[in-house]
Each structure stands twice: as structure tokens, then as C-alpha cells.
Amino acid sequence: MKRALISYQGFPSDIAEPGEEFDIYTGPGSSYRWVDAPDEVTLDWKLEFNEWIPDQGHVDVSQAKVIGYGDHGAQLARLFDDIKAGVFGDAAKEGKFFKAIQSVKDEVKEKYGDAPKHPETGEAWDPYDPWDHDERIPAWMSREEAEAEYGEELTNDEKYKTYVEYVVKQGGEPWDPNQDPVLPRDMISEYN
Numbered sequence: 001m002k003r004a005l006i007s008y009q010g011f012p013s014d015i016a017e018p019g020e021e022f023d024i025y026t027g028p029g030s031s032y033r034w035v036d037a038p039d040e041v042t043l044d045w046k047l048e049f050n051e052w053i054p055d056q057g058h059v060d061v062s063q064a065k066v067i068g069y070g071d072h073g074a075q076l077a078r079l080f081d082d083i084k085a086g087v088f089g090d091a092a093k094e095g096k097f098f099k100a101i102q103s104v105k106d107e108v109k110e111k112y113g114d115a116p117k118h119p120e121t122g123e124a125w126d127p128y129d130p131w132d133h134d135e136r137i138p139a140w141m142s143r144e145e146a147e148a149e150y151g152e153e154l155t156n157d158e159k160y161k162t163y164v165e166y167v168v169k170q171g172g173e174p175w176d177p178n179q180d181p182v183l184p185r186d187m188i189s190e191y192n
Contacts, residue, residue: 004037009132010047010139012037035140048131048167050142057177060126061108061115068104070184075100078191100191107182112175127166128173129159143168 003021005014008031016022021034037045038052046056069075075097082095092098118125133139137146137154143164147154154160166172185191 002037002039002041003034004041004045004047005032005034006047006139007032008135008138008140012041012043012045012047015041015043029135031135031138033138033140046130047139048133049146050140053130055178056130058128058130059112059173059175059177060129061112062124062126064108064112064182065104065115067184068108068182069101070186074184074186074192096191100185103191104182104185111180111182127162129163130167131160131163 001018003016003018004012005016005021005024006012013032015037016034024030024032024034026033035047035050040054041052042055044055046053078096078100082092082097085095087095093102116125116127117123137150141149
């Protein structure tokens with residue numbers, strides 16, 4: 001067993017052997033706490049409702065596209081190159097800009113499927129979004145403790161209900177966000 005110094009959001013900032021922790025303020029308003037952690041814990045892990053998540057990673061499908069599109073300057077440079085080369089109309093589909101954007105859309109769809117839509121609003125939705133702990137409900141508080149303290153205020157919260165349904169009951173994302181990420185197109189020579 002190790003000891004991890006975590007923020008109320010659940011991210012560790014230090015890992016120590018039991019008994020080797022340094023003193024921290026733990027009174028009212030404290031935003032850090034030493035907690036028990038598995039021997040294999042690393043700074044890449046996260047604590048959510050007092051449960052450790054190894055190598056915590058998360059893919060927001062809409063955000064994966066933004067990352068894949070790359071730097072705005074690189075996108076504009078590709079577009080400029082296409083315009084300078086006289087690539088207009090249907091021929092624009094053979095230009096650098098179009099090919100780079102289309103490749104991101106295709107890769108994201110292949111890896112993650114379509115971006116989920118909220119069942120009621122039809123807007124882009126991320127049902128696998130990790131819980132955003134705050135000072136009221138710090139990461140070291142279990143779900144049972146949080147529900148006991150905040151009752152219906154918490155259990156009726158739409159974000160909390162979504163978190164419980166998709167992250168807790170269904171086991172989280174159906175893909176491993178740490179494997180084969182979508183690379184910005186400015187990092188791939190064929191699109192530049």
C-alpha cells in the first residue's frame with residue numbers, strides 16, 4: 001500500500017511510502033489530503049468517489065476531432081496553399097485542407113463511432129465524462145457518503161445520474177483512450 005497526496009479533484013501530486021508523508025493542512029477548506037493507494041499507483045491515476053482509476057484517460061469524441069484538426073495556424077496554412085494552387089469547386093476535395101479534415105472525421109468515426117447525442121436534446125453529449133469533483137464533494141468522498149450527505153440534490157442531478165449510468169454501471173468508455181490516439185494532422189507529413 002502507498003500513500004498518495006491528492007487534490008479534491010482526484011489527481012495525485014505526490015506518492016509516498018506509509019509514514020513518509022510530509023505534513024499538509026487538513027483543516028476546513030483544505031483542498032489536499034493523503035489517502036491510501038495501491039502499490040502500483042502512478043501520477044497518471046485518478047481518484048473518483050474514493051475509487052482509483054488506473055491510467056485515467058478520457059476521450060470526448062467531439063474533442064478528439066478538434067485535436068486531430070491540429071493547430072489553427074497549420075489549418076489556415078493548408079487552406080492558403082490550396083487557394084494559392086487554385087483548388088476550388090469539386091477539386092477542393094483533393095486539396096490539403098479537405099483531405100486533412102476528412103481524414104480526422106473518418107479516423108474518429110472509425111475509432112469511436114459517431115459523437116453521442118443527448119437522447120432528449122439531440123445535442124452533442126459525452127455520457128462517459130468523468131465526475132468533476134469539487135470542494136463540496138471531494139474525490140476522497142465515496143458515492144455512498146456523498147449521497148448520504150447531499151441526498152436528492154445529488155441523486156436527482158442529471159450529470160450525476162449520467163455518471164452513475166454510463167461510468168459506474170456500464171463500466172465507462174467502450175474504448176481505451178490511452179491506445180492509438182488521434183494525432184493532430186500537422187504532425188503527419190502527408191497532410192502538410
